[in-house]
Amino acid sequence: MASRKSAWCALAALTAGVAVAVHAPSAHAAGLSPFDVAGRGATVPFVELEAEKAAHNGTSTGTDRTYGKLSSEASGREAVTLDAAGEYVEFTLTKPANAVTFRYSIPDSANGAGRDATIDLRTGSTLIKTVPVTSKYSWYYGYYPFTNNPGDPLPHHFYDEARALFGTTYQAGTKIRLQVSSTAQSPSFTVDLADFELVPDPIAKPANAIDVVADYGADPSGATDSTAKFQAAVNAGASSGRVVYVPRGTFTLYSHVIVDRVTLAGAGPWYSVLGGRHPTQRNLAAGLYGKYVGEGGPSQNVVVRDLAVIGDIRERVDEHQVNAFGGAMSNSAIDNVWMQHTKVGAWMDGPMDRFTIRNSRILDQTADGVNFHIGVTNSTVTNTFVRNTGDDALAMWAENVPNVGNSFTRNTIVAPILANHLVSYGGRDITMTDNVVSESVSNGGGIHVGNRYPGVNGATAVAGTWTLARNTLIRAGNSDYNWNFGIGALWFWGDSAPITGATINVTDTDILDSSYAGIQWIGNQTSGLNLTNVTIAGAGTFALQAQAPASARFTNVRASGIAQAQTVYNCAGAGLQIADGGGNSGWSTANSYCGPWPAPQWNNGTTTPPTTPPTTPPTTPPTTPPAGNLAAGRPASATSQVDVYVPANATDGNPNSYWESSNGSFPQSITVDLGQNRSVARLVLKLPPASAWATRTQTLSVLGSTNGSSFTTLKSSSGYVFDPAGANTATVTFPASTARYVRLTFTGNTGWPAGQLSEFEVHSS
Template sequence: MERRPHAPRTPRRRRGIATALAFGLATVGLLPLAANATPADAAAEPTSTAAARGANVPYVEYEAEDGSYEGTLLEAEPDRPFGHTNFGTESSGRKSVRLNSTGQYVEFTSKSATNSIVVRNAIPDAPGGGGQEKTLSLYADGKFVQKLKLSSKHSWLYGNTDDPEGLTNRPGGDARRLFDESHALLKDSYPEGTEFRLQRDADDDAEYYVVDLIDLEQVAPPAEKPAECTSITEYGAKPDDGEDDTQAIQAAVTADQKGEIDCVWVPAGQWRQEQKILTVDPKYPGNPHNQVGIRDVTIRGAGMWHSQLYTLTPPHEAGGINHPHEGNFGFDIDDNTQISDLAIFGSGTIRGGDGGQEGGVGLNGRFGKNTKIKNVWIEHANVGAWVGRDYSNIPELWGPADGLEFSGMRIRNTYADGVNFSNGTRNSTVTDSALRNTGDDALAVWANKYVKDPSTDIGHDNAFTGNTIQLPWRANGVAIYGGYGNTIENNMIADTMNYPGIMLATDHDPLPFSGTTRITNNRLDRTGGKFWGESQEFGAITLFAAGQDIPGVTISDTEIHDSTYDGIQFKSGGGATPDVQLTNVKISKSNNGAGIRAHGGARGSAALCNVTISDSADGDTLIEPGSQFVIGEGCRN
């Protein structure tokens, strides 16, 4: 979702109305990220429910700086500046390791068996832009395993603007989105306790390598084809040959949609896809682009590491693609579709930039009812999944998502949103999913007005539950714009570059907030930041009533640690945030802000029950001069 500058905030003051509510949050050490675990620098003592937070991921995550290494430790400055070619700010835990010369390495001991590796890394762009490919050497217990292929094709966006459409792939000036990821399925499995080393050997000849984190995972063998499914190979697809398999994939999906087969099977292999899979030859000639999705289709793969769809052509270079706005890969979905156990790898390189170029969308459409997406890996797209289509597009096909389920998703390295619930999406969920390095909100509900009936088609009763969100390089971890009954629960959110970990806002002209919005049992580490020409500082949780009010907000059983600015922030705007309830909230170490801050133009009130705040630069609670906001203690039954 495009971000536009918010109204300037009142300059931060070191002195104001500050009230100590409680003190003394304990600290604990760093641990690998495993199932339901905290991202790096888990510093505040967890509550009794903390074990339920985050996704139940099958991999263990290791921070480079926590292992042994020979190289240069990169760290963010205290205000974590973004957009200035700053590797420290864009690193997980705000630290990474740079390998400058032959023989330098990062080494760590595995906590479980593994036969795969993912490395979050940065290497330089090509001198003229467009990225380059280099190798880095992997060793296990001192023995060479293989060369890992690293690429900067999908990183390095240049420009001094915070407008995403103003960034470019052409080198010059400051850069951002410096990191990308490389993954490999290894030939052998290695037991717990293996010493893995990423080493720069003599033939690893990038100018430098920055290693941020590593995922190790024991990947199961490919699943067998279910008896009821028909393989795309029966329609002419051939794995691993580099030829475009779109026609065969589309033919299989169309056959399923017509009831000729019961299920589409994508076997293990690399399958090239250069056009969006959709409903072909729609009977809507007045529509300038084909925006009719598939329905009544089941697509299954052998596992996200095994059945992988990929494109080689960036969408803006594809020419003549069948779905110009949403790109040349992935699926357009209208209703009753199930997709599971495969990967969708786009080839986007930019959002906007020269000529309004976009990186495509992995999954998009109306989604309708009975749609379930499970265990799908999406990478290098503009948006992972955009849920909803404007009513005016093709009115007779109106069918907003209702009961849509995303689970076990792995969405990484996008140029905009991870998953956006738009256009009246209701009763829908994202659960047990991991999102990393998204270029806009990792998860969002946008209750926009482009619906059939604004009085009823309001985004409502959606839930983002049990997800791990890391390193959004632009915008929020989770955002809700309007609607009612929406819930943000049991999530781990860490290392936002410039925006809050969680934001409720009425910018983007949404339908109003009403009823309740629940934010409960979440953990936020190192979130918030400075943006819009560095004129605005955002809290870890920010409520921004830009024009309309945001009523009915409850924040409970939540821990906020090591925020770049404020822990919880009530931002100046034309509306109010009345009667906010904070219960069982711990805020520690707001580095450059207050525990709770109300801006000078903020209106509304917050009642605090069992809220503890410690070690905040600007005091525990701060109401800026001119504010009509009221903060008080108060528990409700």
């Protein structure tokens, strides 16, 4: 939470040691990576390599999970420290790459203002690039609200991330080093990991688009404030219905740009970068905001895609609206956007409806990654990668107005420094499915359901049917420095009200190597809970931790690697009522304990993901199309759209969402960007499978392009029948061709006077 979040303010004694390097060879621990879990989590464009598993001549940080240690915040709970000139971590590429993002920590300056340094990227003896690094966006101190004063206790939030384009493509097998050339600027450099990727060429300006530089004079060098020029361009795009294009450049914005009924599209998140902060009014900074309710909002039909918002926020002040995205946006989407160094990636204040964040990266925030706050409905975050947030990674907070029908699906989340990976404070009919999370650090767990915080009670409390399915929680749960006891990887807190007004179904879920308990209840009573096909493989303390009455039905809940001989911590006595649905093992309420808290014993979990396939079929369609579809999750654009039926619906993997063009105005086109040139030979085109979609014939042609500007015909115009008896699917085949951009041009539709498409699959054979 990033606004009025005062619950962490209570002080409690905690002895936290300062991170000390362990001067021994790295153990190269084989801890499970979130990217080891097939079929769950975000589909990301990079390959992640851990420093401790790479060749290096540095020193391991060790694998301690204690708050305040460098290892506690590291991915996999281990990193490598380099503290002499010539020391390095050397990664071997497993796929071609022309860019890297690496996670690192350098010591803070004595006054807490931050230190600047550089580290070399090399291949062998050849210098690729010298990359700036800094501690300005890391190192916080004390209890919430945190300070930048090194004299305060509890240093934390040690890591930051830097990215660099190589300028050339290196092939698989190439060895890339992060190497220290001097310790004059910083006495040490700790390297956690590196994400290598093949960044595609910049996306060309769409036809007839407004160019913020060429048409409105925005400064791509970042030397001057371009806020007013961006706002003028966005306003012109809204009034004319034209896309607003942000070309390659770094643009300084001293304040928010208000977006409404407009598409703002960049050349790609590695090329089109928005940033900046007002030099004197520090509560003003770069951000793209919808109109607030009461100020003409919510904004409608906004699309922001293919750009980055990389801010300059170095502290946490909850009253400051210095987020990458904010305000209220209905029927809107954020697609393929990189958010970094802002307070919150997207703090959305409703009421608002049908808002989507997808295919994005949210890194290094001072507070939440995303928060759906106040009456946000039917909204989602999907296929998004989140790492190193300062508070909850993905959150919903139903303050005073119910949140209804929201979902977090197919996301990968690593190391929120405070609080939870996935959480909803109140809300009705909430879904969290197919996510992978790892590394809780403090005061939170992997998935949290809570009646907590102001305005969460009565009509806004947990209600309806909740679906928590096919999630994997790795090294989740940790200590709370207020309470001095562990928090479960999956936990329920009826704080402001008992959690008794909902049916909560947890199915096909893996809880792996939990730092403390696997599942926890605290506060007031929890009921209506059903756990089916849940694996608890490794727990630092207990399988179950009941500090409040709870009633649940457990079916096929299997535990192993539980550190304590007594598998259940039960201080609720007879208030813990678990109905046995059969198939349970490795835990027993008869084998319980209530007493002093034991010290956790870590690394009890599996080093490989469970291989047993889920026995419960998905209750919602997957948001990522099956393997082999080159268009899965890729950006899509169109000559027009109607209402919420945006082009991205055709590549989101959900057969029930669809794109629709303007009515009565053929020809109309939809184009998917595959990210790089690929061999293409077959399309699978779909409409929603419901029988209400009567049989229709759509007349269309297929075109391809390698550069986004000149297209050739891959398949001449022909009619294709979409029949609900055949799942409303049509297949188009043509001789194999090379294309990055694949376009469909519609010239007729017997069922509706517009182009319509639910899924636009592109295959190589």
